[in-house]
Amino acid sequence: MTGRLGAAVLLLFCAILGPGHADGKPEDEEVLEAPRVGIPLVRNDELHEDNADPWYTESYQSYIQALAYPARLVVRPDASTVADESRVSFFCRADGNPLPNVVWRVNGKPITDQRFTIKSLPTGLSTLRVDPVRRDDNGTVVSCSADNGVANPVVTEAMLTVIPRDKLPSGFPQIDLHPTLKSVEQGKTAYVSCRVRGEPRAKVLWLRDLIPLDIRAEGRYSVSTIGNPGALMIQHAREEDQGKYECVARNDHGVVHSKAAHLYVKGFLEETSLKF
DSSP states (O other), X not given: OHHHHHHHHHHHHHHHHXXXXXXXXXXXXXXXXXXXXXXXXXOGGGOOTTTSOHHHHHHHHXXXXXXXXXXXXXXXXXXXXXXXXXXXEEEEEEEEESOOEEEEEETTBOOOOTTEEEEEOTTSEEEEEESSOOGGGTTEEEEEEEEOSSSSOEEEEEEEEEEOGGGOOTTOOEEEEOOOOEEEOTTSOEEEOOEEEOSSOOEEEEEETTEEOOTTTOTTEEEOOSSSTTOEEESSOOGGGXXXXXXXXXXTTEXXXXXXEEEEEHHHHHHHHTTO
């Protein structure tokens, strides 16, 4: 085991040091990029006292520490203006090694109001939902912070502005067609309706189970920009596409959420029912 572990550590050091020296880049820059290229690591559970040489163990732990980098926020919540008695979502994503936790606060305090819902993914992406929004929420400051113990925590803030419905400015985004309940067979194409308008033209974001869809990263997804602006098309539907969908329209005046509707993937439902 000691020989295998020693070889693994040696390969890991070569993988980190080799490219940096060849390119003439600073050594620390190459170390920071190491987690992104998927270099395999020896698991901690392989480093037992009875089968690991102390020198290799210490070297491995030093290597792990060298890979650590401070928390940073790669997605920050946007200041949002909404109508009263509507809903609003704030998004935050943290990166770092180790991966930091995202912590939400409202006006600098921990969240206790049941109108505020938090949903987070293991990837570091987190959503804060306020539903319903009330007039006395006007001026509320939400903050997103991330800390992984490597350096000081990072924090960002966004303000919530609430406008009475009868005082919404001209051009405020509106949803003319909301998503409706849909079902689709696995492998087929699903269409989730949404039609928005606003001046200036509203941008559309889609949520599934409160989490924003990354349209650019998922080639099977596309959002219509003409004819029915805002509609979502999902090609080759899969099990993971099932969920509750809603569209969000945003422009310079504010943001509005559609009603939410479920998309069911029929093949997934049939396979699930057979298990009971």
